[in-house]
Amino acid sequence: MHRDQSPLRARPEPAHVPPLSVDVDQLLDEFTRQSLRATFHFDPDMPAVISVEFLAERGPGLLWRIGRELLHHGLTAMSGSGEVRMWPTLPGEHPASWLLLEAPEVEVLFEVPTADLAQWLDATYRVVPAEAEMAGLDWDAFLHGLLDSPGTAAD
Numbered sequence: 283m284h285r286d287q288s289p290l291r292a293r294p295e296p297a298h299v300p301p302l303s304v305d306v307d308q309l310l311d312e313f314t315r316q317s318l319r320a321t322f323h324f325d326p327d328m329p330a331v332i333s334v335e336f337l338a339e340r341g342p343g344l345l346w347r348i349g350r351e352l353l354h355h356g357l358t359a360m361s362g363s364g365e366v367r368m369w370p371t372l373p374g375e376h377p378a379s380w381l382l383l384e385a386p387e388v389e390v391l392f393e394v395p396t397a398d399l400a401q402w403l404d405a406t407y408r409v410v411p412a413e414a415e416m417a418g419l420d421w422d423a424f425l426h427g428l429l430d431s432p433g434t435a436a437d
Contacts, residue, residue, distance in 0.1 A: 299324045302402040307393040329410035335393045346383055354403050357396050
């Protein structure tokens with residue numbers, strides 16, 4: 283057998299999408315904005331979830347895990363419900379979207395520039411297409427983790 287015809291082939295390494303860092307504005311009230319840095323992270327092993335770290339000049343950072351599909355749809359239309367929602371701002375010189383994050387005692391609204399985010403999300407979809415997001419998920423381990431997680435009652 284010719285070496286190019288070997289049945290044993292190395293699996294290609296998944297393509298790496300570097301983190302995206304952008305400046306976002308946190309709306310403190312209708313007249314006051316605070317600029318901070320948001321860094322979006324993509325893990326090809328968990329492609330349906332994007333980790334977003336918000337870093338202010340002072341104080342602790344804020345880490346949220348947001349569905350990639352929610353972010354993608356939120357660039358052009360209302361997306362999400364509950365704790366995370368995203369929708370485009372009014373058309374203007376610099377395209378942007380609102381990103382609303384809610385927790386029991388906190389609500390934070392960010393204005394996120396969409397041009398770089400759209401390109402970055404497209405790169406993640408080239409690495410792992412939407413239809414392949416769930417292909418590598420170990421459902422048994424996922425469900426086991428849910429059922430054995432702290433705070434669940436086992437009768």
